[in-house]
Amino acid sequence: MAEQNSIMLEVSGLKKQFGDDVVLDGVDLTIRKGEVVVILGSSGCGKSTLLRCINGLEASDGGSIRIDGDEVAVGSKSLTRLRQKIGMVFQNYELFPHKNILDNITLAPVKVQKRTKEDARAQAEQLLRRVGLWEKRKAYPRELSGGQKQRVAIVRALCMNPEIMLFDEVTAALDPEMVREVLDVMLELAQGGMTMLIVTHEMGFARAVADRIVFLEEGKVLENLPAEDFFENPDTQRAKDFLQTFEFKKKQ
Amino acid sequence: MIDFFNELFAPDKVDEAWMIIQNQFPTAIWETVYVTILSTLFAVIIGLPLGVLLVTGEKNGILPIPSWLMQTLNVIINLLRSVPFLILMIMVFPLTRAIVGTVVGTEATVVPLVIAAFPFVARLTESSLREVNPNLIEMAQSMGASPVQIIIKVMIPESVPSLLSNATIAITTVLGYSAMSGILGGGGLGKIAINYGYYRYKDLIMIAAVILLIVLVQLFQTVGTRLAVRSDKRLK
Numbered sequence: 296m297a298e299q300n301s302i303m304l305e306v307s308g309l310k311k312q313f314g315d316d317v318v319l320d321g322v323d324l325t326i327r328k329g330e331v332v333v334i335l336g337s338s339g340c341g342k343s344t345l346l347r348c349i350n351g352l353e354a355s356d357g358g359s360i361r362i363d364g365d366e367v368a369v370g371s372k373s374l375t376r377l378r379q380k381i382g383m384v385f386q387n388y389e390l391f392p393h394k395n396i397l398d399n400i401t402l403a404p405v406k407v408q409k410r411t412k413e414d415a416r417a418q419a420e421q422l423l424r425r426v427g428l429w430e431k432r433k434a435y436p437r438e439l440s441g442g443q444k445q446r447v448a449i450v451r452a453l454c455m456n457p458e459i460m461l462f463d464e465v466t467a468a469l470d471p472e473m474v475r476e477v478l479d480v481m482l483e484l485a486q487g488g489m490t491m492l493i494v495t496h497e498m499g500f501a502r503a504v505a506d507r508i509v510f511l512e513e514g515k516v517l518e519n520l521p522a523e524d525f526f527e528n529p530d531t532q533r534a535k536d537f538l539q540t541f542e543f544k545k546k547q
Numbered sequence: 548m549i550d551f552f553n554e555l556f557a558p559d560k561v562d563e564a565w566m567i568i569q570n571q572f573p574t575a576i577w578e579t580v581y582v583t584i585l586s587t588l589f590a591v592i593i594g595l596p597l598g599v600l601l602v603t604g605e606k607n608g609i610l611p612i613p614s615w616l617m618q619t620l621n622v623i624i625n626l627l628r629s630v631p632f633l634i635l636m637i638m639v640f641p642l643t644r645a646i647v648g649t650v651v652g653t654e655a656t657v658v659p660l661v662i663a664a665f666p667f668v669a670r671l672t673e674s675s676l677r678e679v680n681p682n683l684i685e686m687a688q689s690m691g692a693s694p695v696q697i698i699i700k701v702m703i704p705e706s707v708p709s710l711l712s713n714a715t716i717a718i719t720t721v722l723g724y725s726a727m728s729g730i731l732g733g734g735g736l737g738k739i740a741i742n743y744g745y746y747r748y749k750d751l752i753m754i755a756a757v758i759l760l761i762v763l764v765q766l767f768q769t770v771g772t773r774l775a776v777r778s779d780k781r782l783k
Contacts, residue, residue, distance in 0.1 A: 350689050378691035389686040392781045393705055403690040406700055435780045455690060 300328040303459050303490045304349065308358035311344055311514075318344045320514035321358065326459070331491045333501040333522070336511035337537065342494040345511070346461045349492070350383050363458060379408060382452030382460040386467050388444040390436040390451075396423070397432045400451045408455065415454065422450040426480050442473030446480055459490040466497060478504075498541045502526050510534050555750055564751035571739055576759060578653045579735035583722045583763075586657050590664035590717065597624070597665070598672020599698055609684065610694040624666040632663050632724050636731055651732030656725060664721050671713035675706045708779040715771025719764050726760055736760055 304326040311319040318341045326332050334342045347353040349360055354369035361367070362377055390399050397419055404415035423429045426446040436444055445465055452460060462481065466474040478500045485491055485504050495501055501508065501522070508525035510518035510533075518525060518534050529535055554560075600620065604612035630638070636659040640650045643658040679702050687701045703710070729737030736756045744753020 352685055352689060375691040375693060378689060381689070383686075383689045385682065385686060387682065389680075389682050391683060391701065391705060393707065393778075394780075402700060403687070403692065406696050407691045407693075437781055452690075 300330070302326070302361075303328045303330070303363060304492065305361040306345075306349065306358070309345070309348060309355055309360060310357035311341070311348055311353060311355050318514050319348070319355075322511070322514065322516055324509060324516065324519070326490060326492060328458075328490055329488045330506050331485045331489075331493070331504055332507045332509055333493045333495060333505035334509045334511055335495075335498075335501060335537070340511045341514045342511055343463050346383070346463050346492065346494060349461060350381050351378060375407070379455055380458045382455055382457030384445070384448050384452050384460070384462050384465050386464045388436075388441075388448040388468075390444055390448060392436050395433055395435050396428070396439075396447055399436070399447065400454050403451070404454050419450065419454050422453055423447075425483075426450055440473060441469045442476045445469065445473075445477045449477070449480055449484075453484075459492065460484070462491065462493040462495070464494050464496065466495065498526075498538075510537070560749075560751060564749065564755065567739075567743060567749070567752055568755055572736075572755070572759070575734070575736045575739050575756070576763075579722070579725055579737070579760075579763065582653055582656055582660065582725045582733070582735060583718060586660035586664060586725065587668075587714070587718045587721045589657070589661040590668045590721070591714065593661070594665040594668025595672050597669035599676065599702070601669060601673040602676040602702075603694065603698060609688070609697055624669055627662065627666040628670070630663075632659070632727055633731065635659055635663050636728060653734035656728040656733035660721055660724055660728070663724055664717060667720065668714075668717050671717060672710065675709040675713050676702050678709055679705045708775045711771060711775035711778060715768055715775070718767050718771070722760070722763060722767065736763075 302325055304324070306322055306324040309319050309322040309324075310317075322341070322345060324332075324345075334345065336342050344353060348355050349362075349367065351367050351369050351374050359366060362380055365373060365377055367377055368374065390396075391402070394402065397416065400419040400422070401412065401415040404410045404418070405412055420429060420432060423432055426449070428443060428446055428450070431439060431443065431447075436447075439447065449465075465481075466477050469477065474497065478497065481491070481493070482500075482504055491504075493501070493504065505522040508518065508520055508522050509516055510520075510525065510529070510531075512533055517531050518529055520529065525534070526538065529538065597620065600610075600612065601617075601624075602608060603610040604617050604620075606614065627635070636656075639659045639662055642662075643650050643655050646658055647655045649655050683701060683705060684697055687697045692700070725733065725735055726737030726740070727733075729735060729739070729741045736759055740753045740756035740760075743749040744756065
């Protein structure tokens with residue numbers, strides 16, 4: 296899918312280290328408009344760091360990141376403008392506990408994007424309806440379940456009308472029965488043509504949602520394959536072993 | 548013991564105390580409340596932005612300022628906080644005279660009170676803001692919010708309950724200082740307690756003034772705690 300589309304995100308030779316610990320060691324990654332890419336890899340392989348670098352939350356130590364042709368440079372004036380094109384959803388939702396759901400969602404559209412309250416509110420309510428949480432619009436985060444909070448967090452990112460969405464293990468903190476409702480929202484987004492970069496440990500979901508799988512190991516891209524190919528016939532032994540661990544879990 | 552109480556509550560003394568209470572206390576209470584609230588207000592106006600700067604101005608903060616400026620700020624705050632209030636009051640007499648025109652009276656005590664309280668308010672603000680979940684700040688950054696937007700729309704609103712409880716601590720401290728200022732010409736309940744109780748041995752007056760100070764502290768504390776709890780949307 297989307298082979299002819301323009302390039303949305305281009306990461307080339309990205310390096311990042313914390314002290315002596317090399318976390319990203321020359322990562323190359325290209326995502327086209329409308330593509331859904333899932334990053335897999337064991338813990339500590341640099342998946343989250345990659346997402347944080349793309350959003351400029353971490354300064355990289357080499358290489359470049361371009362969103363829609365513009366360089367992501369930490370500390371530059373253009374970063375705030377660029378970040379508005381990137382919607383990011385975190386593992387622990389990070390909703391503002393002292394703001395109600397609507398205020399959580401409309402804060403950035405109104406303050407950062409300078410849209411009118413009415414406009415932001417109308418879009419927020421429409422998005423909340425789509426994820427089945429319109430009734431909760433006046434509630435505070437503490438009144439919501441984990442799954443509901445995460446759906447609100449997704450809506451909050453969407454309300455900025457981003458061009459690409461980054462998901463950082465968004466179901467990792469959820470009870471199993473709440474994972475589904477969040478993944479369904481993400482699947483629907485993917486089907487709607489949103490460009491997405493997802494870090495997850497949900498293999499079944501990865502297979503269903505991804506156009507392409509990127510397999511990271513020790514800060515390097517080991518595999519970059521269409522989803523079906525990766526799950527059926529990965530190139531490297533390391534990726535086979537990685538998939539095996541999930542197979543093994545299933546049979547127990 | 549009984550002798551002590553008999554003497555303390557001797558009818559003539561009670562009558563005399565009651566006269567003084569009726570004549571002097573309404574103004575004294577008003578002066579104390581007025582000076583305390585006004586001084587705390589000014590202290591917050593100066594101290595709150597400084598407290599914000601203490602957090603955001605750090606090297607890894609969201610709005611870093613030069614480290615020499617940061618250190619100077621810290622030294623000034625610590626310096627002002629280490630000077631005992633009565634000494635500070637004497638030291639700022641020239642400033643007080645320049646601003647108010649005199650060093651005695653109710654208005655004059657506002658100057659040293661503000662100077663004593665704003666560094667305290669800055670430190671309290673600092674500790675409140677440090678409680679804000681750093682992930683929330685990161686989240687706001689990821690949405691493209693500017694440092695000023697993060698301070699006004701995230702850091703301060705998210706720490707309101709803590710800021711309110713700390714404001715309560717500040718106001719009760721200022722109340723204590725304002726009573727202390729009675730010894731150096733300040734007005735209010737402190738002055739009454741010292742002038743009548745200490746210099747003229749009218750113990751009843753002193754006790755009454757102290758009781759009223761206790762009542763005021765209780766009042767401020769109760770209101771402050773209520774507001775802080777009500778503003779907290781995380782629990783209940």
